[in-house]
Amino acid sequence: MAISDAEAVARVRAGDSGAYGELVRAHAGVALRVAVFLGAGADAEDVVQESLVKAYRALGGFRADAPFRPWLLRIVANETRNAQRSAKRRGVTEAAAVLPEPVADPELSAEARARRAELLAALEVLPEPYRLVVTCRYLLDLDERETATVLGWPRGTVKSRLSRALRKLRVSLETDLAHD
Missing domain, CATH: 1.10.10.10 (Winged helix-like DNA-binding domain superfamily/Winged helix DNA-binding domain)
Structure with missing residues (x-):
């Protein structure tokens, strides 16, 4: 049985790092979509990885009464912006697509x-x-x-x-x- 985000956060704070794995499994998919849609492009997986590490380190300051998902996604959005700025500073000219190419759906006319x-x-x-x-x-x-x-x-x-x-x-x- 899956535990709630609040329970997982409490367990992580109590020293159960395995509970963070449950949070990651629950939210990694939406975190990746946020990174892609906000423009991380090919760096989206790296952005999510860095975001998850930062979130883990910042859990001590996370308000227990706040929802976890928006807090994590805010970190992902910030990391995406940081990655974009870094790419511009490095002179990377490859423009990351804001929106991924939709998968061909045979049901659509x-x-x-x-x-x-x-x-x-x-x-x-x-x-x-x-x-x-x-x-x-x-x-x-x-x-x-x-x-x-x-x-x-x-x-x-x-x-x-x-x-x-x-x-x-x-x-x-x-x-x-x-x-x-």
Whole structure:
């Protein structure tokens, strides 16, 4: 039987490092998706690894009444930004894709695939804060509170930026449809 995040954190703090393995198994998948969607590209696995190590070291300062997943994902988001800055300083010109190429889904019609591609293309050209908030809310399926924690923004900022981002996406997609 799996234990809750709060129980696992308490066990790790009590010296049971194996309990951290349970936290890692429970959250590594979403952590990797966050790193990829926020632009870590080929470095996503390294970013997650570093984030998990940092989270382990910082567990002493973790508030027991706070949810673990958003706290961890905030660390992943910060590490992703650090990796991007580091790559720029090194002069790495390979642009990490903001959004991974979707896996071919035979269930999707050609029209649905084309519409999805249009949506992803429109999302890629949004200003970064808008792209980040839409990615967190809809591609990573984080709730408003989790999105605020991951991005380090107040909830009101998440709401307003999401509203503006969706409006920009709508206008962009309507413009694209008008040109077709």
